[in-house]
Amino acid sequence: MRVDIISIFPEYFAPLDVSLMGKARERGILDIHLHQLRDWTHDVHKTVDDTPYGGGPGMVMKPEVWGEAVDAVIEDGRAASGEDALPRLIVPTPSGRPFTQEVALEYAEEPWLLFAPARYEGIDSRVVAEYGERLRADEVSIGDYVLAGGEAAVLVMVEAVGRLLPGVLGNARSVADDSFAPGAMANLLEGPVYTKPPVWRGHEVPEVLLSGHHGRIARWRRDEALRRTLARRPELVARLDRDGLDKHDRRV
Numbered sequence: 001m002r003v004d005i006i007s008i009f010p011e012y013f014a015p016l017d018v019s020l021m022g023k024a025r026e027r028g029i030l031d032i033h034l035h036q037l038r039d040w041t042h043d044v045h046k047t048v049d050d051t052p053y054g055g056g057p058g059m060v061m062k063p064e065v066w067g068e069a070v071d072a073v074i075e076d077g078r079a080a081s082g083e084d085a086l087p088r089l090i091v092p093t094p095s096g097r098p099f100t101q102e103v104a105l106e107y108a109e110e111p112w113l114l115f116a117p118a119r120y121e122g123i124d125s126r127v128v129a130e131y132g133e134r135l136r137a138d139e140v141s142i143g144d145y146v147l148a149g150g151e152a153a154v155l156v157m158v159e160a161v162g163r164l165l166p167g168v169l170g171n172a173r174s175v176a177d178d179s180f181a182p183g184a185m186a187n188l189l190e191g192p193v194y195t196k197p198p199v200w201r202g203h204e205v206p207e208v209l210l211s212g213h214h215g216r217i218a219r220w221r222r223d224e225a226l227r228r229t230l231a232r233r234p235e236l237v238a239r240l241d242r243d244g245l246d247k248h249d250r251r252v
């Protein structure tokens with residue numbers, strides 16, 4: 001997968017050299033290209049923002065500089081991956097549609113993602129309108145809180161998507177067992193996990209996990225996942241498919 005990121009802080013993405021994402025890059029599974037937005041300005045101050053029309057606090061990022069940057073990055077990517085190739089444009093913003101595991105799975109199917117993280121009060125809205133006419137352009141929020149800029153949101157999304165790419169995780173089953181993953185545990189939070197020793201500071205590992213009885217262990221894991229989801233995210237339980245709940249679940 002090719003990933004382009006245009007930002008006034010390309011150095012913000014140094015963590016993508018580390019750990020799982022670093023390895024995915026080394027192996028050529030993730031091909032990440034960082035770009036400095038200010039390279040597409042034309043004034044000595046390298047201005048990327050201006051005051052908002054209609055007044056109000058803060059500054060808005062200028063459409064011309066984003067337009068030139070996105071055009072150039074698309075041209076560059078097409079030279080590498082084919083004349084007709086178009087990226088999925090992703091603009092992080094707290095007013096976007098929620099980024100969920102489902103969206104991560106959808107993005108993981110794309111060959112090319114282009115992230116446009118904003119600072120200040122956001123990017124002039126004509127930029128998403130313009131590219132939305134030519135390619136899929138999404139405004140996406142990673143949660144109901146406001147960050148200082150979209151860069152941290154891009155890090156979150158690249159990691160959530162990157163770990164889903166074939167060959168990135170050693171054990172493909174761990175993706176299937178994730179909280180929020182589709183399948184038997186869909187919409188359930190993962191329950192507690194344990195490793196050796198069997199007793200630590202007086203806390204014991206639940207006996208069932210030492211039993212070697214796969215059926216009982218699977219049942220226990222589902223019960224714990226249901227219990228935890230009820231306690232922490234009751235709205236997720238309401239979303240559970242009625243037919244997907246078995247009679248043992250109803251007891252929990």
Ligand code: ADE
Binds near residue numbers: 141143150
């Ligand atoms: N930029 C600022 N806050 C954000 C959020 N919650 N999600 C995505 N982008 C953001």
